[in-house]
Amino acid sequence: xxxxxxxxxxxxxxxxxxxxxxxxxxxxxxxxxxxxxxxxxxxxxxxxxxxxxxxxxxxxxxxxxxxxxxxxxxxxxxxxxxxxxxxxxxxxxxxxxxxxxxxxxxxxxxxxxxxxxx
Amino acid sequence: xxxxxxxxxxxxxxxxxxxxxxxxxxxxxxxxxxxxxxxxxxxxxxxxxxxxxxxxxxxxxxxxxxxxxxxxxxxxxxxxxxxxxxxxxxxxxxxxxxxxxxxxxxxx
Numbered sequence: 001x002x003x004x005x006x007x008x009x010x011x012x013x014x015x016x017x018x019x020x021x022x023x024x025x026x027x028x029x030x031x032x033x034x035x036x037x038x039x040x041x042x043x044x045x046x047x048x049x050x051x052x053x054x055x056x057x058x059x060x061x062x063x064x065x066x067x068x069x070x071x072x073x074x075x076x077x078x079x080x081x082x083x084x085x086x087x088x089x090x091x092x093x094x095x096x097x098x099x100x101x102x103x104x105x106x107x108x109x110x111x112x113x114x115x116x117x118x
Numbered sequence: 119x120x121x122x123x124x125x126x127x128x129x130x131x132x133x134x135x136x137x138x139x140x141x142x143x144x145x146x147x148x149x150x151x152x153x154x155x156x157x158x159x160x161x162x163x164x165x166x167x168x169x170x171x172x173x174x175x176x177x178x179x180x181x182x183x184x185x186x187x188x189x190x191x192x193x194x195x196x197x198x199x200x201x202x203x204x205x206x207x208x209x210x211x212x213x214x215x216x217x218x219x220x221x222x223x224x225x226x
Binding site: 033035037044046047057059102103104106107108109110111 | 161
């Protein structure tokens with residue numbers, strides 16, 4: 001069974017940092033592209049970042065470029081999102097999503113809530 | 119940037135009725151369009167990919183159609199568990215994904 005489990009969310013002050021993790025199981029993690037997608041409270045879905053299966057190709061939404069860093073450890077079947085210089089508008093549930101050929105997200109984690117507030 | 123516009127924002131229907139949801143792209147996305155269902159407190163669930171292909175385990179009452187700029191998600195006969203928010207998503211400008219703003223299907 002494919003499973004994606006996010007962790008690392010929490011309450012952080014503006015300007016602070018957090019590192020999110022996504023633990024994958026039930027499939028060959030190293031064969032799949034992955035994405036982070038977020039959802040602000042009561043709002044729609046917003047794509048955040050993409051990483052290729054090898055980790056060699058990375059893209060970011062303009063809203064997080066220069067502040068967030070996506071990475072993966074295929075030996076540990078894990079995906080990460082390092083978030084620095086956090087702002088109130090980064091408050092959201094963050095989901096990791098498996099993306100066959102990066103066309104769409106066929107499996108999603110349950111999400112982890114990040115709250116940026118003083 | 120390709121913008122996806124979903125309509126209506128809210129659809130009020132009764133169980134057993136047919137639901138027709140629309141997603142319009144600001145420029146052609148070919149058939150690179152997916153539909154998701156999201157229930158409160160849950161992650162999005164893939165329903166349809168490549169405009170008209172049902173994802174694994176999705177009931178036949180869900181169908182997708184369209185290409186280019188106009189797409190439709192149809193639920194042929196609403197079941198109680200189908201009341202949720204539905205999003206369309208495109209990946210035409212790979213690798214970026216963009217989503218529509220969502221359509222809420224609520225019980226009338």
